[in-house]
Amino acid sequence: MADTTDRGDDDVVDRILSRANDSAAGYSIFGRAQALQDESTAAGSDDGEQFDREERQALRRVAGLSTELEDVTEVEYRQLRLENVVLIGVYAQGTLEDAENSLRELSALAETAGAVVLDGLLQRRPYPDPSTYLGKGKAHELREIVTSLGADTVIADTELAPSQRRALEDVVKVKVIDRTAVILDIFSQHAKSREGKAQVELAQLEYLLPRLRGWGESMSRQAGGQVGGAGAGMGSRGPGETKIELDRRRIHTRMAKLRKQIKGFAPAREAKRANRHRHEVPSVAIVGYTNAGKSSLLNRLTRAGVLVENALFATLDSTTRRTKTKDGREYTLSDTVGFVRNLPHQLVEAFRSTLEEVAEADLLVHVVDAAHPDPAAQIATVRDVVGDVGARDVPELIVFNKSDLIDDDQRLVLRGIAPDAVFVSARTGEGVDEMLDAIERMLPRPSVAVELLVPYDRGDIISMLHRRGAVRQLDYLAAGTRVKAAVTEEIAAQLQEFATGS
Known part of the structure; x- marks a missing residue:
């Protein structure tokens, strides 16, 4: 039990999730984690066949198989059984509601x-x-809770x-793992393309490198000169690296x-982007919080047929x-x-190369989950990441999605957050x-x-001219078609031979 010195006004433990009524289904008193929406609203008829979603859900828990196996890797172990987890968090600033929202989001990530x-x-x-994250007394309380619930993993809501x-x-x-490890785990499950898999693996290795842990003498590849054990003297000194040093070098x-x-x-991505620039095709990047x-x-x-799934980070590639706009651009x-x-x-x-698409865009469509309990925090988070990739000066259109799930009072509050x-x-x-009209207004126009x-x-x-400019007037004369239009400087230079000069 915790020492009495660990119990004070600053050491109040608030239970925000109770033991699941049905642990196999993983539901808490809050139902599904609030970062996930109802299954009936997750996908619609406009989302195409969604073959990828079926593929992702093809391998799930297999009934009747023993999960207490020896000599299996962690990845194989995770495929065989669902992990039972307990979440922990420490907060010093902000309100209890903010801390609970963060832990609910961690719950959605874990799911x-x-x-x-x-x-x-x-x-x-x-x-x-600085030692045990929670403090010695609370760490022992956590051990009792973990033991009583039969949990096999603890997840901390920070790094x-x-x-x-x-x-x-x-x-x-x-x-014990942290929020970063959970996010990296989700990314590794969802990466599909070669570039996406390489980016995720690089991020995982960067995270793993300072966290390598040796496990006693069996990890050592060094031996001293005066060794008493049989066969451990001359000829056993090896290259002078411990196993953990060898792992670091390989990483x-x-x-x-x-x-x-x-x-x-x-180069391939830059070639596609250069082709769009050469043809003066404006680009719009859709950004936003995960599952928005x-x-x-x-x-x-x-009707792109992009995978739609009621899960966080379903889209990585x-x-x-x-x-086209209504006027044909x-x-x-x-x-x-x-x-x-x-x-x-x-x-x-790791994903900076993919996020270059955001920095190079002419307009950002910032999608926000209107039904989320804290949309303002989501907007601030997205703007911070957008600033990190150098796209802070790109024009932004806020779009509150899932508006069918909110009432008029919630709309009024959201309108106060983003009037336009x-x-x-x-x-x-x-x-x-209405959103398409707003995009058309905010796209750069030929001048x-x-x-x-x-x-x-x-x-x-x-x-x-219809495709890449803005045609104002067409007159059909005997000598040809007289056109009044607005175009870019590059196109105007290319069409100089057709200019009438009047």
Whole structure:
């Protein structure tokens, strides 16, 4: 039990999740974690066949198999049984409600990673304990809770130092991981493309490197000169590396190879981007918090068939589709990876090449979950990450998605947060036309006015003007088609031979 010195006003443990009534289903008193929406609203008819979602759900828990196996890797173990987890968090600033929202989001992350959340603990203290994160007394209380619930993993709602993780594991006697490890685990499950898998592996190795842990003499590859054991003297000294040093060197070598591999993907992406710039096609990037409905919105607009799943970080690989405004101007729409509070910096760095699509965009469509209990915090988190990738100056259109799940009072509150926002529902189609009109208004418009006389055998010029410019007037004369249009400076230079000069 905890020492009385550990019990005070700053050491109040608030239970925010109770033991599941049905531990196999993983439901708490809060029902599904609030970061996840109801299954009936997760996907619609505009989302295509969704073959990827079926593939992801093909391998789940297999009934009747023993999970107490020896000599299996952690990945194989996770495939065989769901982990029972207890969540912990420490907060010094802000309100209890903010801390609970953060822990609910961690619960959703754990569910997405394939765990069953049994319980959750919050502690208010000035700062996390540098040794065991919770403090010695509360760590022993946590051990009792873990033992009574039969949990096999503890997840902390922050990034733990390697020493904190080891010290807490020594007390609670089960595996201890942190929020960063859970997010990396989800990314590793959902990565599909070669680039996505390489980016996730690089982020995992950067996270793992300072957290390598040796396990006694069996990990050693060194021996002293005066060794008493038989066969441990001359000839046993080896290359002078311990096993953990060898692992570190191999990780550094693998990381260098992955960085080179990711760099090799850049030319193809840059060629596509240069092709769009050459043809002056404006680009729109859809950004937002994870599970806000970005992929559903892209599917509603373009029928792209992008995977839609009621899970956090369902989309890791960016998807780009071409569409048109009502006046015929072409532009591209790009779906991007979702963001989350305390997004690991390893992931931001690893996915920087993918997030270049955001920095290069002409307009950001910032999708926000209107039904979330704290949309303002989501907006702030996304803007922070957007600033980190150098896109702070890109124009932004706030779009409150899932508007069919809120009432008029909630709309009024959201309008106060973002007065110029558009309310849409990717599921019902409400507000989509209004959003498209807003995108059309905010896209950069051609600024050079031209008047051309185009021969009738050059219909390709007229078609290009409709596609890449803004045609104001068409007159059909004997000598050809007289066109008044607005175009970019580059196109105006190319069409100089058709200029009438009047």
